[in-house]
Amino acid sequence: MSQKEASTLLLFGAKGNLARVKLFPGLFKLELAEKLHPDMRIISVGRQEESHEEWIANVKSMILAKHKDTDQFLLDRFLQRNIYHANLPDDPEAFNKLSLRVKAENFSQNLAFFLSVRPSDFASIVDQLADAGMLDETNHWKRVLIEKPFGVDSQTAQELQDSISKHLNESQIYRIDHYLGKFALQNILFTRFYNTFLEPIWNNKYIDHIQVTNHETLGVGDRTTFYNATGALRDMMQSHILQTLTLTTMEKPKSFSPEDIRAEKIKLLSQIQQVPMDKFEQHVFRAQYTSGEVVKEGKVKGYIEELGEPSIVETYAAVKFFINNDRWKNTPIYLRTAKRLHENATYISIKLKPQNISAHEVSENWIIISIQPSESIHIEMKTKVPGLDDTKTRNIQLQGGIRHKDDETIDSYETLLLDLIEGNQSRFLHIDEVKAQWHLIDPIIEKWKDENIPVHQYTAGSKDPEASKIIFENEDQFWRSGINIVE
Numbered sequence: 001m002s003q004k005e006a007s008t009l010l011l012f013g014a015k016g017n018l019a020r021v022k023l024f025p026g027l028f029k030l031e032l033a034e035k036l037h038p039d040m041r042i043i044s045v046g047r048q049e050e051s052h053e054e055w056i057a058n059v060k061s062m063i064l065a066k067h068k069d070t071d072q073f074l075l076d077r078f079l080q081r082n083i084y085h086a087n088l089p090d091d092p093e094a095f096n097k098l099s100l101r102v103k104a105e106n107f108s109q110n111l112a113f114f115l116s117v118r119p120s121d122f123a124s125i126v127d128q129l130a131d132a133g134m135l136d137e138t139n140h141w142k143r144v145l146i147e148k149p150f151g152v153d154s155q156t157a158q159e160l161q162d163s164i165s166k167h168l169n170e171s172q173i174y175r176i177d178h179y180l181g182k183f184a185l186q187n188i189l190f191t192r193f194y195n196t197f198l199e200p201i202w203n204n205k206y207i208d209h210i211q212v213t214n215h216e217t218l219g220v221g222d223r224t225t226f227y228n229a230t231g232a233l234r235d236m237m238q239s240h241i242l243q244t245l246t247l248t249t250m251e252k253p254k255s256f257s258p259e260d261i262r263a264e265k266i267k268l269l270s271q272i273q274q275v276p277m278d279k280f281e282q283h284v285f286r287a288q289y290t291s292g293e294v295v296k297e298g299k300v301k302g303y304i305e306e307l308g309e310p311s312i313v314e315t316y317a318a319v320k321f322f323i324n325n326d327r328w329k330n331t332p333i334y335l336r337t338a339k340r341l342h343e344n345a346t347y348i349s350i351k352l353k354p355q356n357i358s359a360h361e362v363s364e365n366w367i368i369i370s371i372q373p374s375e376s377i378h379i380e381m382k383t384k385v386p387g388l389d390d391t392k393t394r395n396i397q398l399q400g401g402i403r404h405k406d407d408e409t410i411d412s413y414e415t416l417l418l419d420l421i422e423g424n425q426s427r428f429l430h431i432d433e434v435k436a437q438w439h440l441i442d443p444i445i446e447k448w449k450d451e452n453i454p455v456h457q458y459t460a461g462s463k464d465p466e467a468s469k470i471i472f473e474n475e476d477q478f479w480r481s482g483i484n485i486v487e
């Protein structure tokens, strides 16, 4: 069903990589799914002149690169929604001209701005939109989607917030963490709260610890400059991994409305305790990859070789947190992320507390929720081995791929673009979430400036560095490897 009201999407950075790879193919998927209002229009805003014909040919090639033999009627209908507008950087009237054009073309004045530009341009574009009167909601809604990252620490996040909140209410700001658009992440709440047997054990009485893992076999590739200014902690842990943890551990929201879900997420994030500085090395571990061999790529260079200069920036980060509430008090939470490890996988591993069956035997129960590459749930249980020997047991695995063969595959950006147009903020970050996340990450980055904190090394393609185990609370704990379900 298409949307109830028409709107106009203004895409800043329409010639960039994200627009080409994700946004135009994603918008076209919404067209195919009949999700776009008949009068919805897309204005691509760029900084160079370009003819309408050139731009339409450009959009067409972006669509056909992902949707080869597509329906010609729907492709034409989609292309007709599109126009290009040059907002020339040296023209002081540029934003007024843009505003006049939207009115002159008789497009809907419900305006959704997608800022797919460099983070340093977010604030100035919002200022200029406001000066041109394009954010005034008197008669129609106005929404602004801000790409990631929202700041690089608490201070810069606050500065950006101070700047854009001069012109926008919280209900108008859509801060992206594209992980929240992933189906498997959305499914965490459903899995937890729709299955009666999980909720009673989802607490510190039955759960020994939780691990959230995001490992990649990929290295930093040609993004060395970006990566060396960012590191694993800021790139992955500050938002994606903390958000995954939040969905795994938050309380049940009063309802599944966007407001109620966000309220519980904010509460949980504010209950995660900062790493204690006096026990820093038992909570935080960092490392860098050296040359080695990884699946598919074979022999690869080390991080420093790729960068071409010395660096203490981490490509592996592991952190232990505790959540200060009744449900999770004293339950260690281990988060880890790395480039160039042995596996390419994102998953949540939940270790249940052991039951002492006999003096020499304890149970080993794990629940693993796999986010990618497989979307699946895996439960490990202990059973008796058939036969006369009552002492013999083994672990069995109950596993279910969530996705069936014919199920739709939806990219995060399709979900998030639709949410933006429909006004659903539940899969976007509230400023309080962003602040709570930086509050946890800032002290670690600050402490890492101290040259006495070691930067360990690991061979590309290997498992977690042995020394990372220092953050475990006891000797029985270990890094749980992922599962691989063929769907």
Ligand SMILES: NC(=O)c1ccc[n+]([C@@H]2O[C@H](COP(=O)([O-])OP(=O)(O)OC[C@H]3O[C@@H](n4cnc5c(N)ncnc54)[C@H](OP(=O)(O)O)[C@@H]3O)[C@@H](O)[C@H]2O)c1
Pocket (backbone or CB within 6 Å): 012, 013, 014, 015, 016, 017, 018, 019, 045, 046, 047, 048, 087, 115, 116, 117, 118, 119, 121, 125, 147, 148, 149
């Ligand atoms: N690419 C990804 O997969 C990815 C993933 C996650 C997040 N992001 C985020 O998404 C944003 C865009 O990334 P990207 O990779 O697409 O960057 P990109 O390839 O550098 O593209 C940015 C585009 O923005 C344009 N631009 C800059 N200022 C503008 C303005 N004032 N008005 C209109 N256009 C303007 C640039 O135009 P010129 O050609 O004139 O400079 C360029 O075409 C960034 O914030 C990034 O952090 C990207």
